[in-house]
Amino acid sequence: MKNFWTLFRYEMRKIWKRPLLWGLLALLSFFLANESKPFTPDYPPGTYILVEKDGSETTRSLSFLEVFRLKREAAHALDGQKMDESFFQALRETMSYPQMSAPDFHIDSYIFRGVPPIYITLWRYLELTPDAYYHNNGGVLAYLATKAEVPDYGDLTDEELEYWSEMEENVELPYTFYDTAGMLKFAQTIYYAELLLPLVVGVCLCVLFPRDRRERLDGVVFSAKHGRGRLGAVKLAAGAVSAVAVAAILFCSVLGTCLFFHGICLDAPIQLYRTSSFPITVGQELLLTFLALALYSLLSGGLVMLVSLVALDSIAGLAAALVPVLIDLFWSGSDAITPLRMFEGKMFQIDNLVKIGGHLFNYLQATLFVLSVGAVLFLVLCGLFWRQWTVSGR
Amino acid sequence: MELTVLNLSKHYKDKKAVDGVSLRLTEGINGLLGANGAGKTTLMRILCGILKPTAGSVALDGVDVFSEDYRAVLGYLPQDFGYYPDFTGLDFLLYLAALKGLSRPHAKRKSVELLELVGLADVGKKKIKTYSGGMRQRLGIAQALLNDPRLLIVDEPTAGLDPKERVRFRNLLADLGKDTIVLLSTHIVSDVEHIADHMLMMSEGHIILDEPWDKNRTDLEQLYLEEFGGEDE
Numbered sequence: 001m002k003n004f005w006t007l008f009r010y011e012m013r014k015i016w017k018r019p020l021l022w023g024l025l026a027l028l029s030f031f032l033a034n035e036s037k038p039f040t041p042d043y044p045p046g047t048y049i050l051v052e053k054d055g056s057e058t059t060r061s062l063s064f065l066e067v068f069r070l071k072r073e074a075a076h077a078l079d080g081q082k083m084d085e086s087f088f089q090a091l092r093e094t095m096s097y098p099q100m101s102a103p104d105f106h107i108d109s110y111i112f113r114g115v116p117p118i119y120i121t122l123w124r125y126l127e128l129t130p131d132a133y134y135h136n137n138g139g140v141l142a143y144l145a146t147k148a149e150v151p152d153y154g155d156l157t158d159e160e161l162e163y164w165s166e167m168e169e170n171v172e173l174p175y176t177f178y179d180t181a182g183m184l185k186f187a188q189t190i191y192y193a194e195l196l197l198p199l200v201v202g203v204c205l206c207v208l209f210p211r212d213r214r215e216r217l218d219g220v221v222f223s224a225k226h227g228r229g230r231l232g233a234v235k236l237a238a239g240a241v242s243a244v245a246v247a248a249i250l251f252c253s254v255l256g257t258c259l260f261f262h263g264i265c266l267d268a269p270i271q272l273y274r275t276s277s278f279p280i281t282v283g284q285e286l287l288l289t290f291l292a293l294a295l296y297s298l299l300s301g302g303l304v305m306l307v308s309l310v311a312l313d314s315i316a317g318l319a320a321a322l323v324p325v326l327i328d329l330f331w332s333g334s335d336a337i338t339p340l341r342m343f344e345g346k347m348f349q350i351d352n353l354v355k356i357g358g359h360l361f362n363y364l365q366a367t368l369f370v371l372s373v374g375a376v377l378f379l380v381l382c383g384l385f386w387r388q389w390t391v392s393g394r
Numbered sequence: 395m396e397l398t399v400l401n402l403s404k405h406y407k408d409k410k411a412v413d414g415v416s417l418r419l420t421e422g423i424n425g426l427l428g429a430n431g432a433g434k435t436t437l438m439r440i441l442c443g444i445l446k447p448t449a450g451s452v453a454l455d456g457v458d459v460f461s462e463d464y465r466a467v468l469g470y471l472p473q474d475f476g477y478y479p480d481f482t483g484l485d486f487l488l489y490l491a492a493l494k495g496l497s498r499p500h501a502k503r504k505s506v507e508l509l510e511l512v513g514l515a516d517v518g519k520k521k522i523k524t525y526s527g528g529m530r531q532r533l534g535i536a537q538a539l540l541n542d543p544r545l546l547i548v549d550e551p552t553a554g555l556d557p558k559e560r561v562r563f564r565n566l567l568a569d570l571g572k573d574t575i576v577l578l579s580t581h582i583v584s585d586v587e588h589i590a591d592h593m594l595m596m597s598e599g600h601i602i603l604d605e606p607w608d609k610n611r612t613d614l615e616q617l618y619l620e621e622f623g624g625e626d627e
Binding site for chain 1: 471472478490496534537
């Protein structure tokens with residue numbers, strides 16, 4: 001391991017000290033942040049009458065940021081409450097249609113009447129009970145209800161229904177309420193991050209292997225003691241870390257904006273916004289989504305490094321980055337599992353299962369497995385080609 | 395210490411760049427003269443383990459050319475080498491020192507020492523892209539010496555150097571040659587005439603002259619013209 005980390009730092013510097021890469025990252029981060037914010041400011045900056053919970057009223061001029069802060073706080077006013085009968089009863093008592101449709105309805109009218117903007121998602125359920133809510137917005141029962149309404153939707157076998165029902169036994173009922181507008185926005189926007197990820201990884205890593213040759217330094221590098229086997233390992237490590245870093249930057253661009261504008265409660269069950277039977281919380285979904293994104297980035301990065309190494313051409317590596325994007329865009333068929341569809345939420349939905357060796361695997365497991373195997377395969381192939389190219393002689 | 399080259403050949407589709415070369419080189423300056431296209435650079439790249447020969451073997455005191463131990467004692471200055479534009483001269487040396495296996499403190503000490511030696515101490519912290527051609531060549535010479543090589547292979551090392559620098563570099567090589575095998579490839583007779591201990595001449599992939607050289611001899615140019623007079627310089 002002698003000098004591994006010293007060389008690693010130099011390789012990272014060679015990858016990252018490029019204005020083109022930072023310019024692209026800044027541009028895409030801005031784009032993703034813009035997509036993650038509310039489409040239109042439903043409450044623009046201006047003068048509002050603010051009614052405190054005790055009924056007292058004040059008139060204040062609110063800036064753009066203050067409006068969002070108040071809106072965010074209001075949205076989370078009911079967070080952590082069990083969605084039991086008393087919760088729905090309280091909603092029925094505090095919310096009423098005329099208030100919401102009044103012409104002068106604005107931010108104060110729900111902040112102060114103690115009715116946060118959950119009406120956006122809950123007003124349709126004012127007459128519901130916890131059980132009825134679950135039928136409409138939950139796991140297997142909601143799935144079956146949807147299927148009854150739309151016969152072509154879904155086609156689970158009895159075995160698959162049993163699998164999901166068993167998994168759902170670990171979901172805590174009644175649900176605990178959290179405002180999930182932020183997570184909903186995140187789930188919609190992370191799709192764009194996934195779509196753009198291979199291109200950014202391509203720009204990031206296409207120069208890693210061909211650069212020494214392009215700069216006419218391969219002779220000096222390969223004649224050095226560690227210029228072969230160890231340098232190959234260092235380059236692969238730097239490439240892998242950089243690929244994960246790109247995934248992290250794009251992921252954080254989306255998550256950061258959603259956190260700022262909407263707030264995200266990590267403890268919320270994902271059933272509040274998905275038809276899912278996974279007994280996981282928003283925090284766990286975020287971790288799993290990042291894991292999948294990082295693996296996808298590693299897979300794309302591995303492909304880019306492999307092609308650029310074999311061709312000794314950064315343009316070829318960059319072109320290889322288009323392959324995952326093209327698969328996403330042109331692979332037709334409703335059952336095709338492309339990376340894009342995984343990130344559209346397929347990983348966490350109730351869906352068909354893959355049967356291997358008598359065991360059933362859901363899409364989340366299949367996705368993580370396929371991405372891991374693909375990433376490892378490309379990285380191993382890179383190592384073998386590097387060895388072939390440098391160690392065994394050219 | 396002996397560099398042994400046995401029946402070395404490198405064949406491309408329609409050309410024999412190196413053809414059946416056998417050599418035994420010991421400490422001292424070994425001049426390698428030859429016209430452009432004679433196969434000097436190909437031979438040197440094979441001796442550095444960068445090119446795989448079609449046939450033959452290279453070993454330094456029995457250590458194979460493709461081993462890490464061989465590269466640990468090898469210094470190489472290619473004829474045409476580049477640089478990382480956003481690296482400073484010092485960064486460049488520190489990076490290559492790490493590649494050559496030097497510890498950080500040793501690398502730093504050695505890099506500073508070599509920058510001083512090649513007259514780049516005052517610009518060591520400036521980016522290489524601001525260097526002139528001669529300064530870059532001197533930086534290349536410095537990197538080749540980072541690991542105190544026992545086998546130093548330099549390909550056209552004086553290209554781009556002004557006359558004063560060439561003299562200084564020749565003296566440096568002569569000094570290194572006392573306990574190092576130096577293989578100096580050039581097509582400039584004056585670069586090797588007065589410092590070489592052993593002279594090699596190469597033509598069309600073959601070694602056509604391999605003999606000890608008397609530094610006091612003054613007929614190298616004549617000899618060179620006799621051997622290569624008809625070849626394109």
